[in-house]
Amino acid sequence: xxxxxxxxxxxxxxxxxxxxxxxxxxxxxxxxxxxxxxxxxxxxxxxxxxxxxxxxxxxxxxxxxxxxxxxxxxxxxxxxxxxxxxxxxxxxxxxxxxxxxxxxxxxxxxxxxxxxxxxxxxxxxxxxxxxxxxxxxxxxxxxxxxxxxxxxxxxxxxxxxxxxxxxxxxxxxxxxxxxxxxxxxxxxxxxxxxxxxxxxxxxxxxxxxxxxxxxxxxxxxxxxxxxxxxxxxxxxxxxxxxxxxxxxxxxxxxx
Amino acid sequence: xxxxxxxxxxxxxxxxxxxxxxxxxxxxxxxxxxxxxxxxxxxxxxxxxxxxxxxxxxxxxxxxxxxxxxxxxxxxxxxxxxxxxxxxxxxxxxxxxxxxxxxxxxxxxxxxxxxxxxxxxxxxxxxxxxxxxxxxxxxxxxxxxxxxxxxxxxxxxxxxxxxxxxxxxxxxxxxxxxxxxxxxxxxxxxxxxxxxxxxxxxxxxxxxxxxxxxxxxxxxxxxxxxxxxxxxxxxxxxxxxxxxxxxxxxxxxxxxxxxxxxxxxxxxxxxxxxxxxxxxxxxxxxxxxxx
Numbered sequence: 001x002x003x004x005x006x007x008x009x010x011x012x013x014x015x016x017x018x019x020x021x022x023x024x025x026x027x028x029x030x031x032x033x034x035x036x037x038x039x040x041x042x043x044x045x046x047x048x049x050x051x052x053x054x055x056x057x058x059x060x061x062x063x064x065x066x067x068x069x070x071x072x073x074x075x076x077x078x079x080x081x082x083x084x085x086x087x088x089x090x091x092x093x094x095x096x097x098x099x100x101x102x103x104x105x106x107x108x109x110x111x112x113x114x115x116x117x118x119x120x121x122x123x124x125x126x127x128x129x130x131x132x133x134x135x136x137x138x139x140x141x142x143x144x145x146x147x148x149x150x151x152x153x154x155x156x157x158x159x160x161x162x163x164x165x166x167x168x169x170x171x172x173x174x175x176x177x178x179x180x181x182x183x184x185x186x187x188x189x190x191x192x193x194x195x196x197x198x199x200x201x202x203x204x205x206x207x208x209x210x211x212x213x214x215x216x217x218x219x220x221x222x223x224x225x226x227x228x229x230x231x232x233x234x235x236x237x238x239x240x241x242x243x244x245x246x247x248x249x250x251x252x253x254x255x
Numbered sequence: 256x257x258x259x260x261x262x263x264x265x266x267x268x269x270x271x272x273x274x275x276x277x278x279x280x281x282x283x284x285x286x287x288x289x290x291x292x293x294x295x296x297x298x299x300x301x302x303x304x305x306x307x308x309x310x311x312x313x314x315x316x317x318x319x320x321x322x323x324x325x326x327x328x329x330x331x332x333x334x335x336x337x338x339x340x341x342x343x344x345x346x347x348x349x350x351x352x353x354x355x356x357x358x359x360x361x362x363x364x365x366x367x368x369x370x371x372x373x374x375x376x377x378x379x380x381x382x383x384x385x386x387x388x389x390x391x392x393x394x395x396x397x398x399x400x401x402x403x404x405x406x407x408x409x410x411x412x413x414x415x416x417x418x419x420x421x422x423x424x425x426x427x428x429x430x431x432x433x434x435x436x437x438x439x440x441x442x443x444x445x446x447x448x449x450x451x452x453x454x455x456x457x458x459x460x461x462x463x464x465x466x467x468x469x470x471x472x473x474x475x476x477x478x479x480x481x482x483x484x485x486x487x488x489x490x491x492x493x494x495x496x497x498x499x500x501x502x503x504x505x506x507x508x509x510x511x512x513x514x515x516x517x518x519x520x521x522x523x524x525x526x527x528x529x530x531x532x533x534x535x536x537x538x539x540x541x542x543x544x545x546x
Contacts, residue, residue, distance in 0.1 A: 007266040014267075029544060085543065089271025089372035092540040101265040112370035115292055117299045126292060129285040130373055181265075 011099040018101070019182055019213045020064040020087060025096035027057040027082050027237075056082040057093070058237040066102075066181070069214040071224040071245050073252045074234035080217045083234070084184050087215065102181030102213075105131050109186065111171035116160035120151065123159055124174055131178040141177050148203070149173035150196075169196060176203050183207060186217045201227065225249045271372050271540075275532050278374035285373070289381040294388060308389040309396070312348050316341060323462050333464060333508075334501045335404045338397070342492040343461030345393040350423050350485055351452040353386035357431020358448045361439055365546040375539055376532070379431040383424060390420075397496055406500030418517060419491035425524040426484050432531030436538035439545050459486040460493075465510050481510055484520035491517060 011021040030053050057079045064070050072080045085091045086098050088106035113130040114123045124145055128138035146155055149169040151162075159167060185204070204227065208214055218224050224231070224245060231248020233241035233255075241251040279286055298304040319340060323329050330336035360378035361368060368375060438444035458480070460468065465486075469477040480486060494509055501508075510516065 008269040008272065010267045087270060089269075090368075090370065091543045092271055098270055099267045100270055101267055104270065106371055109370045113367055115296065117296050118292060122292075122295075126288045129282070129288050130367070130371055132373075135284050 008099065011097060014099070015063060015065060017065040017067075018063050019066045019068075020062075020215070021097075021099045022060060022062045022083070022087070023097045023099075025057055025060050025083075025086060025093040025098060026055065027079070027086065027091070028094040029054045029056055055237050057086070059096070060234070060237070060239050061096075062232060062239065062242070064213060064215065066213055067208075067211045068230055069208050069216070069228040071228040071231045071248065072215060072217045072234065073221070073224065073231055073248050075252075075255070077236070078234040079237040080234055081186055084186050084215065084217055088184050100182065103132060103179070104182040104184065105175060105178045105180035106184040106186075111167060114159055114167065114171055117158060119158050120146075120155040120162070120170055123170065124155075127171065127174045128178065131175065132180070133178050137179065145170075145173045145177045148177070148199075165193065165196075172200060176200070176207065180212070182213045182215070184215050187219070221249045221252065273374045275374065275536060276376050276380070279376050279380050282374060282377065286377055286381055286384070289377060290384045290388070293381060293385045297385075305389075305392075309392060312344065312393055315348075316344060319344070319462060329463060334504045335497060338401050338404050338406070338500060339493060339497045340462065341397050341400060342496040343459065343489040344456070345390065345397055346419065346423060346488050346492050347456045347459065347461055347485065348393065349386055349390040349420075350427050350488075351455055352389060353383040353424070353427035354430050354434075355445075355448055355452050356382035356386060357427060358434040358438055358445050360431070361435050361542060362442070362445075362546065369543050369546050375542060376432065376535065379435045379535075380428060383428050383431060386427070387424065401496045401500055404500050405502070406496060409499055412495040412499055415491040415517070416495035418521070419488035419495070422484050422491075422517075422520050422524045423488050425528045429524065429527035429529070429531035432535040433527075436535040436542075439542050440538065455485060458483060459489045461489055464508065465490065466507075481512065481516055482519055482523070484523050487513070487516045487520035 011018075011023055013023075014021050060079070060083060072083060074080045082091070084106070086093050087100070088104060089098075090106070111127075113127040115126065118126065121142075124142060125135075125138055128141075128145075129135075133141075146152055149166075149172075151166050151170055154162065154166060159170075162170070183204075201223070204214065208227075214228070216224060216228055225248075228245040231241070231243060231245035231251075232239060233248050233252050235255060240255075241248055243251075274281070294305070298307065301307065303310065320337065324336050324340065333339050357379035360382045361375060364378045367373070368378075434444045434448050438448075456462070465481070468480055472480070490510055490513055494513065498504065498506075498509060
């Protein structure tokens, strides 16, 4: 497998089993209204400021050990998804640092790498490669991926003709058959019908039993407290609770 | 599925900080799939498909040939004008397509860029590669035309052609990285690049001879004109595919400092590539936010 990033220094105060170390991370968004050069020039001439800022994460530190299953909980706008994006590397923090050990697969959004004009088969290869697999491992796992998605008949049909359920099944199937040590899962367990959802959950439990590290963002609190061992509650960019998943759910409900 | 690798074997990494263009080389399988996807998507539902990459330069060629070759009678003063014109035109077409598409590549792939981390340099590089796929059949047509007008392959000119192709690829990649990353923040860039691409064909001796410029402008302008890497690539293509086939054309039909200019062009293209990569990496942190 190809590595996604270049090696960097070990984070300070990393435990021996740590997989993810988030150290005093702040993420500030600039809410800009000016996009074109003309508007920028006008803003400069008039001395108008270029939009106010918004702190999505305000000094969050946490460590996730190998094999842990952690739920990130919080109401809308609490910074869960931003934190997940920082861990996946899609965004870089304004200050602070994020360090990882091991290969990571971000299921930030299922099917992000799918293209409607390609067939199911082509999309499996493309998405597998996007998620960091090489050609032999995709080929080796191809039948397994298709079998899991249960759409064998349509695998050579263009994805644009798929129903939304079929699309999500295939995308999810590719994602859980990549072979990373760390899984980031954002709201994807609302995939498909109930039998398929159950299948997905079983698959995620399998990944957990294999000792993989899971970070899950979901609003389905019952599912989360059942699936995860640890829960972290965020509120307006701050970490307000860290404990067992059940206690974290209780804490969130009391907010 | 295999069990996860033990922790001790694994180095600490910083997510989202890759090795830039080196990662593109490392993940060439993904690059290959992205190129294939872009070609498939570009010609979806089209009957002619990849043949469009012949039709468009073909029409453009006929227009230039009629207007300049016949109406302005440049074919009277340039021997084998059809080959002269086409050998320059393929170079410029490769550059403008690669540069234009590379500039838009990151924005086009916004859904991916926002959701999954992968070396973002892949997108502009894939665009340049796609332009290369379109470029190859044009070179084949050029070769056929050249052979018909009496051209025979020679080693040194062909080395020059390979060098010219590499110069254009590096230049387009570098500029594509530079303008493609800035285009995420300022969408004006793609319009600016379209404008630049419109002018490119006139800023190099594609339709006319280099000495027609040299005799009309001050010496320093002529020097700058000659140092334009695209001009160098065009002249290298003339040297490779046009000049060997001519009979009555003296060597002065090619600019005198072509060798030196070629070395300068290599340096310029390399500098542009490095600069494009550096700017791309600085701006990259804002991609997921600004898209």
